[in-house]
Amino acid sequence: MTQHTTPDERRPANRGPKAAAGNRAALVAAAREIYAVHGLDAPLSGIARRAGVGQGVLYRHFPDRDAIASAVLEENVRQVEQAADDEGATFAGVLGVVTWHLAQSAAFIGLLHADGANGRFRAHALAGDLSERFERSLRGCLPDGHRLGAADAPDDLMLAVAMVSGAVTGPTPEERERRALAAWRLLGITVGPVAPFKG
Structure with missing residues (x-):
């Protein structure tokens, strides 16, 4: 069975180490948006998806909640x-x-x-x-x-x-x-x- 993803769940492309500053800024902006709706208990996976990066990228910048x-x-x-x-x-x-x-x-x-x-x-x-x-x-x-x-x-x-x-x-x-x-x-x-x- 093929599982289809929605646009919000698309797997992001790896933009490499040069994108680190942009990834961090995108994660902070995404977290602000997610927290505005779900508060500090929001799932980290949702923040990564909103920022357009994988969870590994999130954890490289922010090791925990x-x-x-x-x-x-x-x-x-x-x-x-x-x-x-x-x-x-x-x-x-x-x-x-x-x-x-x-x-x-x-x-x-x-x-x-x-x-x-x-x-x-x-x-x-x-x-x-x-x-x-x-x-x-x-x-x-x-x-x-x-x-x-x-x-x-x-x-x-x-x-x-x-x-x-x-x-x-x-x-x-x-x-x-x-x-x-x-x-x-x-x-x-x-x-x-x-x-x-x-x-």
């Missing part, structure tokens, strides 16, 4: 840092990048709620460091006198982010983005264009 989850979280935070460090960065603009990641990546939402993480993945052990970097980036572009930067309420910034991320639910990135923007609006906070950072 923790390593790929950590890479996705690191990439999310790195993009927020780059957006905040960009010349002419605004708080609203950086929130647009944050909102994109909230809508696209269930793993990122888990990071922002690290206190409730069950510790199942080593990636959660990195959450404290990544969360601090994330908060530092946001604080760095808060305008002087912004109510989320008030000295007498130092937790308000991250509390607002947690409230918005808690509202980010829905079956599609578009629905999650819509809910995130509605939550920011209810908090009276302006958000710039929702998009990944492209420096």
